[in-house]
Each structure stands twice: as structure tokens, then as C-alpha cells.
Amino acid sequence: MTYNNFLEQARTSIIEYDDKKATEAAKQLLSMELAPLEIMEKGFIPGIAEVGEAFGLGRLFMPELIRAAKVMEAVTQLINQNVSQMDEQHKGVVMIATVKGDVHDIGKSIVVSMLQANGFTVHDLGRDASTDKIIEEAVRHEADIIGTSALLTTTMPKQKELEAELKKQGLKDRFKTIVGGAPVTSRWAERIGADAFAKDAQEAVIQVKKLLEM
Numbered sequence: 001m002t003y004n005n006f007l008e009q010a011r012t013s014i015i016e017y018d019d020k021k022a023t024e025a026a027k028q029l030l031s032m033e034l035a036p037l038e039i040m041e042k043g044f045i046p047g048i049a050e051v052g053e054a055f056g057l058g059r060l061f062m063p064e065l066i067r068a069a070k071v072m073e074a075v076t077q078l079i080n081q082n083v084s085q086m087d088e089q090h091k092g093v094v095m096i097a098t099v100k101g102d103v104h105d106i107g108k109s110i111v112v113s114m115l116q117a118n119g120f121t122v123h124d125l126g127r128d129a130s131t132d133k134i135i136e137e138a139v140r141h142e143a144d145i146i147g148t149s150a151l152l153t154t155t156m157p158k159q160k161e162l163e164a165e166l167k168k169q170g171l172k173d174r175f176k177t178i179v180g181g182a183p184v185t186s187r188w189a190e191r192i193g194a195d196a197f198a199k200d201a202q203e204a205v206i207q208v209k210k211l212l213e214m
């Protein structure tokens, strides 16, 4: 089988909620030395995007969404473990979190892994993180950048809240901010006063480097 067959297997494994098939496809693709990010972007992400679309159209329901997400979470973890890390981690410190009220963290974990692979120190606060906690931890870890992920239109305002709170606490000049998540756009970033936006993990690395003038 060629890597295209395994990429197709990766996509269908998510749609079929088949963890064995997903693991096998991931292992085969890794053994073919396909880049981890490419495996995600060309294999598994199209699968979870299809599931999301079907859910949005009412063709799939919560139990199926959860089953697909579980397979996706496991395979993302497996792929992330295979992202080679730079020995030196002194390019800059990024504090990252999925905002309060939002438990979507698959995409954020890919961003974390790509940033680490590119030499950044990343503190990941996980999901459902309050604005106060994000700021507190950014101060504690002397972060250069704060990145937030929002996957729901109802949680995007938390990214705006962060900007407002940073301003209020006189910390806006101390941290650069970057926002992401499926419904987030560069327009939104501009509107709320975030310093950058990235549509995916690769772009996130580019934008973070730009923010740190690298």
C-alpha cells in the first residue's frame, strides 16, 4: 500500500470511530517517514472535519461525535509523541490554553507540539482555563506570548476578555497575544486587539516567530 492509501485509512478510521485502524494507519505513515504534521493535516484532520460537518448538519449525534473525538485524541497523542524536539529550548516562552467554557483541545495540542518542536518552551494550561488563571500563569512563567484557542462561537468572547483584562491590569505591553481555533479569523484577532492569528499549527509557528522578531 502507498502512503496515500494509509492517509485514506487515517481519514476513514475517524469517520468509522475505529481506534485500531487509526493506530495502524498512524504507525504505517510514521514508518514511511511522513512528517507528523502532514499525517495530521492530510489524514486525520479531514476525517474529524467530516464528522464535525455531519454533526453540524444533524446527520450525526453527540455519542458519535464523542466516539470520533476519542479516536482523534488518542491518535493525536501518538503522532505528537513522534514529533522530534529541538535540544535547545530557549527561543521564547509561550503560555497556551483553551478558553473557559471550551473543552476542545485537539488542535491546541498540535500547536503545542509544533511550537515545542521549533524550540519554544510551552506551558499548556489545558482546556476550560479562566482568563484570570491564564494571566496569573503567564506572569508566573514570565511568558513572552499568550496563545488561546476557542472552538465555539460562544467561547470566542473569552479571547476578547483576555485582551481587555490585560489592558486593565497594565500588562498589554508585557505579553504578545495570538488567537486560534476553527471559528477564529484574522478579522476577529484585529477586532479584539490580539497581536496575531494563525489558522493552523504551521502558521502558528510562523506567527510566534514573527511576534518575537525572529
Ligand code: B12
Binding pocket: 045, 048, 049, 051, 052, 053, 055, 056, 057, 062, 065, 066, 069, 073, 096, 101, 102, 103, 104, 105, 106, 107, 108, 110, 111, 147, 148, 149, 150, 151, 152, 153, 154, 178, 179, 180, 181, 182, 183, 197, 198, 199, 200, 201, 202, 204
Ligand atoms: C472533536 C470535537 C468535539 C469533541 C472535543 C474533544 C477534544 N478533546 O477536543 C467533543 C465531543 C468533546 C465536542 C464537544 C462539543 N462540541 Co465540538 N467539535 C469537535 C469537532 C468535530 C472537531 C474539532 C477538532 O478537533 N478539529 C481538528 C483540529 C486539528 O482542528 P482545530 O481545533 O481547528 O485546530 C487547528 C486550528 O484551529 C489551529 N488552532 C487551534 N487552536 C489554536 C490555538 C492557537 C493559539 C493558535 C495560534 C492556533 C490554533 O491550529 C489547529 C491545528 O491545525 C468540531 C468540528 C470542527 N470542524 O471544528 C466540533 C465543533 C467545534 N463542536 C461543536 C459543538 C456545538 C460542540 C458542543 C457544544 C456539542 C454539545 N451539544 O454539547 C460540545 C461543546 C463542549 C464544550 N463546552 O466545549 C460545534 C461548534 C459550533 C459553533 N459554532 O460554535 C462544531 C463546529 C461542530 C459543528 N459543526 O456543529 N466537540
